[in-house]
Amino acid sequence: MQIPHDFLQVVHNAGLPGWRYYETIDSTNLNGLEWLNGDAQDGSIVFADYQTAGRGRSERKWVTNPHSSIAVSIVLRLNEIEQKNLQLFSALAGVALAISIKKNYSIDAFIKWPNDVLIDRKKTAGILTEAAWNGDQLDGIVVGVGINVLPDSIPPADKLQFPATCIQKHTTKDVDRFKILDEFLQSFFEWRKKVCLPEFINQWEKLLAFREETVYIKENDIVIFSGILSGIECNGDLRLVSEEGIIKKFTVGDVHLRPASS
């Protein structure tokens, strides 16, 4: 297999301690988790051109079409402080991506709490963070990021529960997958240094999609709460205010956020 030169350039630019490149894989996250059980070093990545069984939360599917998407899993071995803030790492990937898209393409990207990256209220990236435990000892985590870059990456609408888009549709610049990967990784490792600081939560809150709008919270497809999205707490919980003025907080779990206006 020929590893693309542009990918090797990304590895070099980011100074990655380890990498795996696949043309086809079932799931980069599964591969990363297995690598964590072995000798994976902190900051290594697994990249695939095509995932046959890409995963979202709760065993939902993430579609990665060939030659048009990014499927990357970042393997991390967390220090003690980071381990206490495990719940922030999915958002870290979302914030890092939204910021790098804005910086390099002047595209406004927002985060549908907890972590999907939206452009023009449509999903352009999904994130799934999974942890590898050894008893009650954390071996590490894998932050899996699927990014729709070129139009071929967008799955047919009937496969989706939320509208989708890709980066190329929002800029006249030609976008290149490996350049985007390069920019994203730089942003990710820079923001990682601040993930446990209030600055990170402030940045995440500024990027929240549907802020001050009425949203629904769904659990198992049933609306369990509706209210104005007011912000996030310092631990990453979502804060809504009901019509009666009651404040309600949601922890990242299997709840889904939907704008009332869609």
Ligand code: ATP
């Ligand atoms: P939701 O978007 O329903 O709140 P979620 O944020 O947990 O759920 P994920 O688990 O991150 O979603 O992603 C899985 C969902 O994303 C799938 O159910 C599908 O609707 C959608 N999806 C899958 N592949 C893509 C893609 N390439 N682009 C946009 N959306 C996708």
